Each structure stands twice: as C-alpha cells, then as structure tokens.
Amino acid sequence: MAAVLRRGIKFISFGSSQVFSGGCKHGKTSTLSSFSSSNRNSSSSSKIKVDLDSSTGIAVMKFQNPPVNSMNLEFLTEFSIGLEKLELDKSCRGVILTSAQPKIFSAGLDILDMYGKTPEHYEEFWRAVQDMWLKLYGYSKITIAAINGSSPAGGCLVSMASDYRIMADNPRYRIGLNETQLGIVAPFWFKDTMVNTVGHRTTELSLQFGLMYSPSDALKIGLVDQLVPEENILSTATETMTKWLDIPDHAREISKSMLRKPTVDRLLASRDADIKNFVSFIAKDSIQKSLGLYLTMLKQRKV
Numbered sequence: 001m002a003a004v005l006r007r008g009i010k011f012i013s014f015g016s017s018q019v020f021s022g023g024c025k026h027g028k029t030s031t032l033s034s035f036s037s038s039n040r041n042s043s044s045s046s047k048i049k050v051d052l053d054s055s056t057g058i059a060v061m062k063f064q065n066p067p068v069n070s071m072n073l074e075f076l077t078e079f080s081i082g083l084e085k086l087e088l089d090k091s092c093r094g095v096i097l098t099s100a101q102p103k104i105f106s107a108g109l110d111i112l113d114m115y116g117k118t119p120e121h122y123e124e125f126w127r128a129v130q131d132m133w134l135k136l137y138g139y140s141k142i143t144i145a146a147i148n149g150s151s152p153a154g155g156c157l158v159s160m161a162s163d164y165r166i167m168a169d170n171p172r173y174r175i176g177l178n179e180t181q182l183g184i185v186a187p188f189w190f191k192d193t194m195v196n197t198v199g200h201r202t203t204e205l206s207l208q209f210g211l212m213y214s215p216s217d218a219l220k221i222g223l224v225d226q227l228v229p230e231e232n233i234l235s236t237a238t239e240t241m242t243k244w245l246d247i248p249d250h251a252r253e254i255s256k257s258m259l260r261k262p263t264v265d266r267l268l269a270s271r272d273a274d275i276k277n278f279v280s281f282i283a284k285d286s287i288q289k290s291l292g293l294y295l296t297m298l299k300q301r302k303v
C-alpha cells in the first residue's frame with residue numbers, strides 16, 4: 001500500500017458532512033450528520049465511483065472504466081486507495097463491489113499493461129496488482145461482490161477475494177480464471193484464493209483448462225454464493241450486507257483474519273520474488289507472442 005501511496009495519485013474525497021462518528025454496541029458505528037440533510041457521501045475518481053451511506057454503513061464501489069473495466073495501473077491504484085480510504089472511515093462497515101458497465105463486471109487485468117512494455121512497467125504494474133489483492137483479501141470490513149456481468153481472470157480474483165458473491169443470473173455471463181487460455185499462468189496467490197473458495201480438485205481442473213463458468217455452474221461449484229435476476233442484484237447485495245452487519249464486527253473480523261491471514265502472509269513473505277518471477281515470465285518472447293495472438297483474436301471477436 002505504501003508503494004501505492006508513493007505513486008502520488010490523488011486521494012478520493014468523501015466530502016465533509018460527517019461531524020461525529022463513534023462506536024456503539026457490537027462494534028457498530030453510529031454517525032450523526034448535523035450539517036447535512038443527507039447521509040450519503042459520493043465521490044467519483046475517474047475509474048471508480050464510491051457512494052457511502054453513513055446511516056447504514058454501506059459503501060458501493062462502482063467500476064467505471066469503459067468499455068470493459070479492464071484493470072490497468074490507474075484503475076488498480078484507485079481501487080487500492082479507495083478501499084484504504086473506506087477502511088479508515090469509521091462510518092463505513094461494508095463495501096459492495098459492482099460495475100457501471102453493462103454486461104461486464106471486469107475483464108480482468110489490462111492485457112495492454114502486460115504486452116510490449118518495459119521491465120520497469122511490468123514491475124510497477126505487478127506491484128499494483130499485488131497491492132490491490134493484499135488490500136482486498138485481507139480487508140477488515142465486509143465485502144460483497146455484486147457480479148453484474150462477465151468476470152474473467154482478474155475480475156474473478158476480485159470476486160473471490162470478497163466475502164460473498166452474488167451473480168446476475170444471465171446465462172451469457174461467464175466467470176473463472178482463464179489465464180491458461182491466454183498462454184499465461186495464474187500466480188500462486190490467485191491459485192490459493194481459488195483453492196480457498198472452491199477447493200483443491202475443482203481448482204486443479206479450473207486452472208489447467210482455464211475454465212469459464214456460466215452463473216449456474218459457478219453456483220454449483222461454489223465459485224459464487226447466490227444467483228439473482230440482474231435487476232435485483234444491488235438490492236439483494238444491500239439486503240445481504242444488512243445481514244452481515246448484524247454480526248459483531250470484532251468477532252467477524254477476527255474470524256476472517258484467522259481464515260485468510262496465512263494466505264496473505266504467503267505473498268507478503270515473497271512479494272519481491274513474485275514480482276521478479278512475473279517480470280521474467282511476462283517478458284519472454286514466447287509469452288509476448290501468445291498475448292499478441294490473444295489480443296488479435298479479441299479484436300477480431302474470436303475469443
């Protein structure tokens with residue numbers, strides 16, 4: 001995160017309507033806002049819109065990086081900083097992640113950030129990917145992914161790193177870690193996240209084939225927790241969040257940390273080696289050729 005902050009991207013402002021914020025029973029936070037008639041604080045960085053309702057403690061982060069919410073360096077940086085800001089904000093207790101783009105939750109990492117660039121760029125990019133995952137997977141507050149469209153690779157990672165996944169029940173949508181289809185390899189912490197979500201055997205098949213699942217198949221293997229009609233996705237996510245908010249924060253948070261910290265620690269212990277691995281892997285001629293071919297196929301709508 002320090003690296004993210006050092007990059008000097010400007011902070012998102014949530015406005016100044018919150019004048020008192022204090023803890024109450026069960027670790028819940030109450031917020032009084034006497035100067036503002038509204039309890040909503042909105043902010044829109046260029047790629048993510050954040051809407052925090054301090055009367056409920058629920059924030060919605062809406063990805064808005066057209067056309068497909070691909071996660072480039074700027075998006076990843078804004079995402080990490082936005083999460084950090086909400087984590088520090090006592091009036092926020094849970095975050096819903098969703099997309100402003102029709103039909104797409106996120107197309108995953110921006111392939112153009114991994115193609116034809118310098119080793120220095122790859123290094124900076126991969127550190128930003130790590131920062132985002134470390135922040136989200138180890139997040140102290142509740143996160144619910146409202147997956148309102150397709151969610152390949154990095155998009156699936158973001159979904160799996162959330163505490164609960166609700167997907168729009170549209171048979172045209174797909175979710176999964178499809179890296180091998182691009183000729184690349186999901187790093188160990190993508191793999192760990194999937195193993196923790198769907199188990200070892202399903203991950204073996206998923207990763208090797210680069211499987212993309214329909215919503216109903218994703219539900220069957222436990223990759224998502226619930227399917228809902230598309231138009232209900234945000235209201236369902238909000239209702240679900242309300243149930244999670246009934247649990248005392250400190251107890252939920254310690255339980256989450258107990259389950260996830262070993263996985264987070266594995267990457268923390270080897271961040272530099274992981275970056276070095278990524279840079280040497282992605283810069284290989286054969287890998288660049290594979291990515292070039294995949295990009296051409298994408299442009300020709302053959303993927």
Ligand SMILES: CC/C=C\C/C=C\C/C=C\C=C\CC(=O)SCCNC(=O)CCNC(=O)[C@H](O)C(C)(C)COP(=O)(O)OP(=O)(O)OC[C@H]1O[C@@H](n2cnc3c(N)ncnc32)[C@H](O)[C@@H]1OP(=O)(O)O
Binds near residue numbers: 108278282
């Ligand atoms: C030993 C190991 C050591 C270290 C680890 C090494 C390597 C690990 C490396 C990386 C891990 C990467 C994880 C990733 O996230 S890779 C990204 C994978 N993503 C995909 O495969 C998604 C591809 N996209 C699609 O399938 C579709 O675009 C779609 C379903 C998301 C949307 O379909 P649509 O029909 O609605 O839209 P399109 O016309 O296809 O796309 C519009 C536009 O956007 C461009 N685009 C799509 N996805 C991406 C992307 N991920 N990055 C960059 N650009 C993307 C697409 O080309 C179109 O562009 P044009 O309009 O034609 O210019």
